[in-house]
Amino acid sequence: MDTLKKNWFTEVCEMWPGGTFSFEVKEVLHKEKSMYQDILVLDTTSFGKVLVLDGIIQCTQKDEFSYQEMIAFLPLCCHKNPEKVLIVGGGDGGVAREVAKHPKVKEIVQVEIDEKVIEVSKKYLPSMAVGFESEKLKLHVCDGFEFMKNHSREFDVIITDSSDPVGPAVSLFQENYFSLMKSALKPNGVVCSQAGTFWYSMDLVSSTLNICKNLFPKAAYAWTSVPTYPSGQIGFVIGSLDPDVQFDKPAITFSRQEELSMNLRYYNSDIHKAAFVLPTFVKNQLHI
Structure with missing residues (x-):
């Protein structure tokens, strides 16, 4: 004490x-x-x-792969052909590292507002910043809002790897941001955003999911285990313009050998399905 x-x-x-x-x-x-x-x-x-x-x-370094793999592969594998992907945030490079592994992804565009985070990650976190070295990647240091205003109907998948809604990331949890993402998607496009933990931030989870539900024909909340995040759990909201999508049944699956060749340490098709299974109190709170 x-x-x-x-x-x-x-x-x-x-x-x-x-x-x-x-x-x-x-x-x-x-x-x-x-x-x-x-x-x-x-x-x-x-x-x-x-x-x-x-x-x-x-x-x-100990547990980052759980978050990076899940925020990347959940939306990528919910889309039948995710050729062009936009990453908003993700200045450590970890999400880009994972998105680049996906065999159907041909082009990755990333916008990060803070150039210093990129520089620091390249110097001290090279195992994550290796994502910036992918030939698929085009990196822009700019504001994600302004970027998407000029890129409508362009992306198959948009992934928002933001910090919690404190400081510069607050705007990434609001309805006008999700509307911008929707306008930047191609038909049947998918969005995925960090959406907090149901143990500490149920109001944030609920409000973010409701925004997604109001804008997309299909929306859901999925989660993963990250020991060094608050409560050891964090979740994502996923929205799709495809009204027939079934989030808990991945459109793209990998064999065990493919998982090994991509160096996937957390994500697999069974984990994908399980990520959408929620505890009873969470289903009640989210009216699922």
């Missing part, structure tokens, strides 16, 4: 009051304030290198 340990980082956020997550730090590798947010990179005893933005953990 009431003891602060030296060399421990503690994540504290108003979004999950009364609880926190801490880990032991070996070294502070990088610390700066960009135009948009505070950027911190830590080397830890148990989780490898960790990227922290505005005091909130974004990814750790």
